[in-house]
Amino acid sequence: MGFVGLNLAAFLASRKVRTVGIEINKDILTSLNAGKPQFYERGLESMVKSTLKSKNLIFSGNVEDILGSDIVFVCVGTPSLHDGSIDLSALKKVSEKIGKTMSVDSRWRLIVIKSTVTPGTTSNIVLPILESSSSKKCGKDFGLVMNPEFLREGSAVKDTKIPHLIVIGGANTKDNTFLRSFYSTIYGRALPKVMITSPTTAEMIKYANNAFLATKISFINSIANICQHLPGTDVEQIAQAIGYDPRIGPLFLKAGPGYGGSCFPKDVSALLSFCKNMGIDPKLVSATHQVNLNQPYEVVRLVERALNGILGKVISILGLAFKKNTDDIREAVSIKIISHLLKNGAIVKVHDPMAINRVKSVFGNSIEYFDKADQCIKNSECCLILTEWDEYKDLKPELFIKVMTSPIIIDARRVLDAEEFEKKTQYFAIGRGK
Numbered sequence: 195m196g197f198v199g200l201n202l203a204a205f206l207a208s209r210k211v212r213t214v215g216i217e218i219n220k221d222i223l224t225s226l227n228a229g230k231p232q233f234y235e236r237g238l239e240s241m242v243k244s245t246l247k248s249k250n251l252i253f254s255g256n257v258e259d260i261l262g263s264d265i266v267f268v269c270v271g272t273p274s275l276h277d278g279s280i281d282l283s284a285l286k287k288v289s290e291k292i293g294k295t296m297s298v299d300s301r302w303r304l305i306v307i308k309s310t311v312t313p314g315t316t317s318n319i320v321l322p323i324l325e326s327s328s329s330k331k332c333g334k335d336f337g338l339v340m341n342p343e344f345l346r347e348g349s350a351v352k353d354t355k356i357p358h359l360i361v362i363g364g365a366n367t368k369d370n371t372f373l374r375s376f377y378s379t380i381y382g383r384a385l386p387k388v389m390i391t392s393p394t395t396a397e398m399i400k401y402a403n404n405a406f407l408a409t410k411i412s413f414i415n416s417i418a419n420i421c422q423h424l425p426g427t428d429v430e431q432i433a434q435a436i437g438y439d440p441r442i443g444p445l446f447l448k449a450g451p452g453y454g455g456s457c458f459p460k461d462v463s464a465l466l467s468f469c470k471n472m473g474i475d476p477k478l479v480s481a482t483h484q485v486n487l488n489q490p491y492e493v494v495r496l497v498e499r500a501l502n503g504i505l506g507k508v509i510s511i512l513g514l515a516f517k518k519n520t521d522d523i524r525e526a527v528s529i530k531i532i533s534h535l536l537k538n539g540a541i542v543k544v545h546d547p548m549a550i551n552r553v554k555s556v557f558g559n560s561i562e563y564f565d566k567a568d569q570c571i572k573n574s575e576c577c578l579i580l581t582e583w584d585e586y587k588d589l590k591p592e593l594f595i596k597v598m599t600s601p602i603i604i605d606a607r608r609v610l611d612a613e614e615f616e617k618k619t620q621y622f623a624i625g626r627g628k
């Protein structure tokens with residue numbers, strides 16, 4: 195019942211599919227049974243509560259509870275190991291448990307891999323584990339399909355209700371048809387485009403999708419970094435202009451402090467490591483990754499230059515979550531930037547509407563936490579905006595001038611009105627040449 199699993203379970207239950215959400219962590223299970231997800235996602239808690247109430251959704255701590263079901267969605271995490279390669283241990287473990295459980299009955303069921311896995315994993319790792327632990331044959335006694343997930347945090351409920359595409363990657367026609375007709379019942383007339391592929395193509399689609407989006411971001415960040423050296427240029431206008439070209443499109447061209455979150459950094463690293471093992475060097479993917487590793491330090495350089503060094507300086511940070519409308523701080527640039535600022539002797543004060551508690555568990559007493567943005571920026575010498583929360587858009591230059599020791603603002607997310615702020619404060623922004 196991680197991000198993908200819980201969203202899917204609640205959605206299916208909301209469509210009157212009797213769904214069992216399996217979670218082995220006892221604390222998370224207890225909280226789910228009380229209707230409380232372990233992370234914030236708009237609209238999810240109410241959907242969990244209502245589907246629990248209708249009894250279409252139940253939670254369980256036992257993998258054996260898959261026995262009553264026709265379809266088993268595997269949504270376990272596939273995090274990064276230290277060298278960036280994919281950690282498949284949870285997937286292997288759960289595959290074995292599912293196999294062992296399936297060995298006790300003769301019901302045909304479909305196993306659907308939703309977790310993001312490197313190409314070949316479904317056929318070369320999951321399938322043999324399922325077969326050997328169940329003593330059953332894939333294609334005859336059970337089905338297996340790779341079905342990647344494209345939902346985004348912050349809009350996961352909507353993305354699950356209205357996906358832009360469904361990819362079904364099974365080796366057997368029967369399995370593909372079974373899942374297709376299941377989705378067709380669930381979505382009815384709203385069924386999106388369905389693509390049937392091989393399992394390995396489905397796995398590669400997910401990596402190509404994320405790597406392409408990450409490349410768009412690293413590309414525009416590279417342009418932003420050039421603009422910073424070109425007085426009078428603005429990456430926002432450049433992104434807008436190229437976005438009008440239908441061959442480019444406007445989305446994912448927002449320059450910033452680099453991409454974070456639970457997917458892009460992990461998936462780009464896993465793809466690179468996977469390629470390295472095969473003796474392939476995908477230079478563009480590698481460059482995307484390198485640009486992103488450097489991007490938080492482009493922001494730090496803006497701060498250092500504006501403050502003429504950061505030792506002993508009081509710096510306020512608005513926004514800690516890896517993007518707005520989530521409390522997730524996984525791979526958030528805020529963590530890297532705060533660590534750098536502390537290491538170099540700055541005094542750091544932070545605000546975020548949702549992610550404060552998670553950040554507390556990383557930095558403890560070494561930084562100061564504020565519930566309100568205006569309290570956070572008070573008496574600071576520089577304010578750094580790291581997440582594009584809507585409430586920051588309403589902040590006026592007069593507030594910064596009134597409460598800060600010196601109104602130096604570094605807008606790494608381009609949320610403020612640059613022209614207005616430049617007139618009244620010392621305003622610097624990613625991709626705005628001075």
Ligand code: UDX
Pocket residue numbers: 343344345346347348404407411445446447448449450451452453454455456457458516517
């Ligand atoms: C991503 C994919 O979009 C989704 O399809 C996949 O299933 C999981 O990974 P998510 O991580 O939730 O979703 O967030 P997303 O909105 O894609 O943003 C990822 C990161 O890129 C964030 O740090 C965001 O701030 C950054 N970003 C995004 C930019 O810096 N600029 C942009 O233009 C878009």
